[in-house]
Amino acid sequence: MKLLELAAIGGVISGARGAVLQQPIHSETKDALPLVIWHGLGDNFQAEGLRSVGEFAEETIEGLYVYYVHLADDASGDREATFLGNLTQQIDQVCADMAADPILSTAPAINALGFSQGGQFLRGYVERCNNPPVANLVTFGSQHNGIAEFQSCDSGDWVCRGFQGVLKGNTWSGFVQNRLVPAQYYRDPEDLENYLEFSNFLADINNERPLKNQTYKENLKKLEKFVMYVFDEDTTVVPRQSGWFSEYNMTSNQETKLRDRQLYKEDWLGLKYLDDNDRLVFRNTSGGHMRLTDKVLKEVFLEYFSPLESSVSGMESSSAEL
Numbered sequence: 323m324k325l326l327e328l329a330a331i332g333g334v335i336s337g338a339r340g341a342v343l344q345q346p347i348h349s350e351t352k353d354a355l356p357l358v359i360w361h362g363l364g365d366n367f368q369a370e371g372l373r374s375v376g377e378f379a380e381e382t383i384e385g386l387y388v389y390y391v392h393l394a395d396d397a398s399g400d401r402e403a404t405f406l407g408n409l410t411q412q413i414d415q416v417c418a419d420m421a422a423d424p425i426l427s428t429a430p431a432i433n434a435l436g437f438s439q440g441g442q443f444l445r446g447y448v449e450r451c452n453n454p455p456v457a458n459l460v461t462f463g464s465q466h467n468g469i470a471e472f473q474s475c476d477s478g479d480w481v482c483r484g485f486q487g488v489l490k491g492n493t494w495s496g497f498v499q500n501r502l503v504p505a506q507y508y509r510d511p512e513d514l515e516n517y518l519e520f521s522n523f524l525a526d527i528n529n530e531r532p533l534k535n536q537t538y539k540e541n542l543k544k545l546e547k548f549v550m551y552v553f554d555e556d557t558t559v560v561p562r563q564s565g566w567f568s569e570y571n572m573t574s575n576q577e578t579k580l581r582d583r584q585l586y587k588e589d590w591l592g593l594k595y596l597d598d599n600d601r602l603v604f605r606n607t608s609g610g611h612m613r614l615t616d617k618v619l620k621e622v623f624l625e626y627f628s629p630l631e632s633s634v635s636g637m638e639s640s641s642a643e644l
Contacts, residue, residue: 352629354383355433355457356426360391360416362438362463362612363504366401367392372437375619379435382623387425389432391416391440404439409506409523413443417451431457433627437612438463438559441550442507446527448545449538449591458626460549463559463611466567468509468517468524471560494520511571529590543592547626549603558611566604567593 357379361372367390376388393403393412403412420426434456436444441464448456492498498505499522506523518525525531529538542548556562561570561577567585569578580586586594596602607618 354386354627354629355431356387356389356429357627358389358391358420358426358432358434358444358456360434360436360440360444361404362440363404364401365404365437366397368397368400375435375614378616378619379623379627382620383628386627389420389423389426391420391444403503405503406501407503408500409443409446409503413446413450416443416447417453420447421451421453426454429454431455433458434460435622435627436461436464439465439503439507441565442466442524442527445542446523449527449535449541452541452544456545458547458549459545460547460551460622460626461565462551462607462614463553463556463562463565464550465507465559465564466550467528467564467569468507469504469560469564470508470510470570470572472504472508496520511569512573528585530585534590539590539592543595545596545601547601547603548593548596549605549622549626551605551607553611553613554606554608556611 357376359372359376361367361369365372372390376390379388380386392400393407393415394400420432426432432454434444434447436442436459441461444456444459444461445464445466448459493505493508494516499520506521509517509521509524518531526535527538529535550566552562552565553559556565559565561568561572563570563577567580567583569583570576580593581597585591586597589595593602607614
């Protein structure tokens with residue numbers, strides 16, 4: 323079995339506890355919905371590992387169109403944008419690019435696959451614009467509840483190492499929060515006051531501030547499935563439990579799982595709604611960060627990205643039910 327390791331430095335436990343209120347968002351022609359892939363920190367849209375995932379998806383699902391999210395027209399610029407940039411502006415750009423793509427924009431919906439930080443950025447896309455709308459969102463090793471430690475850099479990665487020193491010393495400064503990407507999803511449970519006041523991105527898309535954005539919640543509720551994979555031996559994303567929206571205190575080693583958090587109980591994002599309707603999926607896979615086998619990928623492709631016999635009428639009806 324081939325093992326795929328993406329260049330990102332960046333058992334099912336959900337239960338069916340309610341009736342599904344929305345119909346699947348799939349094409350009447352049984353064609354596969356386009357698949358959008360967003361890579362992680364330190365990677366780029368032309369990287370061999372990422373492209374091999376897209377090619378494998380195309381081999382698995384006949385007629386699949388794969389779109390690789392990119393923030394520059396060249397690999398170097400796209401990689402730099404994983405470290406440097408304003409996430410609000412970056413997601414605005416991705417929203418505009420995808421809405422203008424001739425295939426994505428004319429599809430009844432799309433599916434989305436996010437690796438590492440690309441996963442929570444795709445969730446930000448769903449919350450903030452969702453045009454074209456996402457049917458199924460699958461994330462691998464994504465920092466949905468943020469990171470409490472910044473990721474280490476390879477010894478020869480001077481771009482990463484150059485940003486690292488600035489990140490650690492000035493996390494909450496306006497300069498860092500508006501320019502350095504990992505700082506914008508930094509979240510220390512023991513420093514929530516600064517996080518809630520200064521976070522440029524994560525505190526907003528997680529709806530953690532007193533004034534809640536109802537559009538974020540309603541857009542996430544439209545997902546057919548939201549699938550979150552955590553790597554069992556992940557030491558890159560700290561804490562790895564962030565991939566399931568868990569709150570983890572590094573000092574006390576105490577974990578508060580999603581279903582025990584106010585974010586879930588008061589349903590700030592619609593996650594409880596998805597869970598109650600058997601559409602929120604928690605999964606784990608063995609290995610370190612972004613170490614994926616063909617077996618795991620193929621299971622994801624077939625379970626969540628293959629066309630189903632359904633109609634797109636569920637999209638119209640779902641809006642009225644929210």
